[in-house]
Amino acid sequence: MPITLQPKPGAGTPSALSNDEILRYSRHLIMPEVGMDGQQKLKAARVLCIGAGGLGSPLALYLGAAGVGTLGLVDFDVVDYTNLQRQIIHTTADVGRKKLDSAAEKLKAINPFLNIRTFETRLTSENALELFRDFDIIADGTDNFPTRYLVNDACVLTGKPNVYGSIFRFEGQASVFATEQGPCYRCLYPEPPPPGLVPSCAEGGVLGILPGLIGVIQATEVIKLILGLGDPLIGRLLLVDALGMKFRELKLRKNPDCPVCGTHRTITKLIDYNEFCGIRGEEKREEKVDAAIPEMQVEELKRRLDAGEDLFILDVREPHEYQICNLGGHLIPLNDLPKRVNELDSSREIVAHCKMGGRSAKAVQFLRQAGFTKVHNLAGGITAWADRVDRKVPKY
Amino acid sequence: MPKITIPTPLRQYSGKQPTVEVKAGTVGKALSGLVSTHPSLRRHLFLDDGKLRSFVNVYLNDEDIRYLQKEATAVHESDTISIVPSIAGGR
Numbered sequence: 001m002p003i004t005l006q007p008k009p010g011a012g013t014p015s016a017l018s019n020d021e022i023l024r025y026s027r028h029l030i031m032p033e034v035g036m037d038g039q040q041k042l043k044a045a046r047v048l049c050i051g052a053g054g055l056g057s058p059l060a061l062y063l064g065a066a067g068v069g070t071l072g073l074v075d076f077d078v079v080d081y082t083n084l085q086r087q088i089i090h091t092t093a094d095v096g097r098k099k100l101d102s103a104a105e106k107l108k109a110i111n112p113f114l115n116i117r118t119f120e121t122r123l124t125s126e127n128a129l130e131l132f133r134d135f136d137i138i139a140d141g142t143d144n145f146p147t148r149y150l151v152n153d154a155c156v157l158t159g160k161p162n163v164y165g166s167i168f169r170f171e172g173q174a175s176v177f178a179t180e181q182g183p184c185y186r187c188l189y190p191e192p193p194p195p196g197l198v199p200s201c202a203e204g205g206v207l208g209i210l211p212g213l214i215g216v217i218q219a220t221e222v223i224k225l226i227l228g229l230g231d232p233l234i235g236r237l238l239l240v241d242a243l244g245m246k247f248r249e250l251k252l253r254k255n256p257d258c259p260v261c262g263t264h265r266t267i268t269k270l271i272d273y274n275e276f277c278g279i280r281g282e283e284k285r286e287e288k289v290d291a292a293i294p295e296m297q298v299e300e301l302k303r304r305l306d307a308g309e310d311l312f313i314l315d316v317r318e319p320h321e322y323q324i325c326n327l328g329g330h331l332i333p334l335n336d337l338p339k340r341v342n343e344l345d346s347s348r349e350i351v352a353h354c355k356m357g358g359r360s361a362k363a364v365q366f367l368r369q370a371g372f373t374k375v376h377n378l379a380g381g382i383t384a385w386a387d388r389v390d391r392k393v394p395k396y
Numbered sequence: 397m398p399k400i401t402i403p404t405p406l407r408q409y410s411g412k413q414p415t416v417e418v419k420a421g422t423v424g425k426a427l428s429g430l431v432s433t434h435p436s437l438r439r440h441l442f443l444d445d446g447k448l449r450s451f452v453n454v455y456l457n458d459e460d461i462r463y464l465q466k467e468a469t470a471v472h473e474s475d476t477i478s479i480v481p482s483i484a485g486g487r
Contacts, residue, residue, distance in 0.1 A: 250459075
């Protein structure tokens with residue numbers, strides 16, 4: 001099912017390749033499926049990658065190497081150490097740099113013929129349509145539901161294919177949405193899950209190679225769309241299970257009742273996606289909860305422990321996190337707390353902690369409801385302890 | 397017996413099992429069988445009124461049950477029911 005890309009205003013005739021480019025793309029040029037025509041199509045193509053992280057790294061690297069003429073990158077983040085396990089466009093020396101600067105430098109080093117356009121911004125309902133206008137294909141490598149729906153709707157509204165990939169732990173999904181004939185992301189998932197029900201990579205973790213697998217599948221689909229080759233993942237959802245190393249495919253249909261691409265469209269312009277995904281409501285709820293939970297700062301804990309006070313430290317993280325680092329606390333993972341609450345002595349003063357303070361806040365709330373009166377949440381968790389009390393404790 | 401595949405994010409509620417076999421004649425009955433064996437899965441799949449949550453897609457083999465007979469879709473011995481929740485990770 002070949003799709004036609006939108007004509008590019010002002011693009012004129014496909015740009016001829018220089019002798020240096022001909023040598024560089026030799027392995028494409030000698031393949032009849034690509035050839036000179038195909039390579040010129042790649043050179044004339046303009047692809048926008050949303051996110052220069054896990055999926056964006058392999059995507060941009062391969063698209064750049066393949067000779068996609070104009071590569072746009074949207075990101076607002078800075079490289080940190082936890083990125084390096086999977087975001088292979090960034091190196092150790094890049095920690096602290098803007099991801100855009102780091103990515104653009106690598107891409108130019110791989111292929112100096114690229115026209116790289118960087119947009120240091122969060123993609124929003126205000127800027128998405130404008131940003132998408134100058135590109136032919138959008139590749140979605142974001143990490144949250146509001147942006148997923150925003151990218152989808154903006155693709156439908158501007159008529160650009162959305163080359164989609166998403167990952168969780170060792171499982172991934174890929175598809176091509178928002179082509180004229182095919183379904184869009186909303187046809188598959190009309191509504192997002194409520195916030196908090198589906199953990200993010202930061203909370204749930206991700207196998208480092210997985211964004212590599214899925215990002216390369218996205219890059220493959222982008223190249224196929226540009227060349228008009230093969231069977232794109234239109235109307236198909238590819239499921240990748242890296243542990244079982246199983247690739248499965250599900251049929252997707254264009255939903256006639258889809259609010260954005262169906263026959264009776266109710267969404268004709270971009271909306272407030274945080275509100276749509278219930279994000280604001282949750283933040284408010286969490287603030288309320290936080291206000292009711294007694295907190296202890298790490299410095300106070302340190303002082304009181306040094307003074308020999310009787311404090312019971314409750315660690316509500318998972319056993320594999322306890323192995324990374326711990327404060328010698330009693331380990332009861334948050335989910336097990338209800339059935340193991342009898343291990344705790346309500347007459348003692350308890351300080352609950354986790355990695356950052358979120359789970360232990362829930363634990364403190366639970367314990368207070370269960371009648372414990374002397375419980376505190378360690379603000380900022382063991383990470384704050386590592387930052388402000390004991391730098392020998394590793395951060396993760 | 398028909399097999400239900402449990403996606404990674406929900407395996408913590410199915411005793412870490414990637415697949416669960418359930419004897420049932422329809423997709424709906426298979427899913428109720430699943431949540432009665434693994435009760436903590438229920439709130440992730442169903443609303444309080446017993447309807448499937450809108451962000452949880454259920455497939456019989458490679459077809460979305462929304463385009464078959466929904467929960468009333470018949471299942472056979474060799475069928476695979478897949479639960480496909482939305483995931484958003486990418487960075």
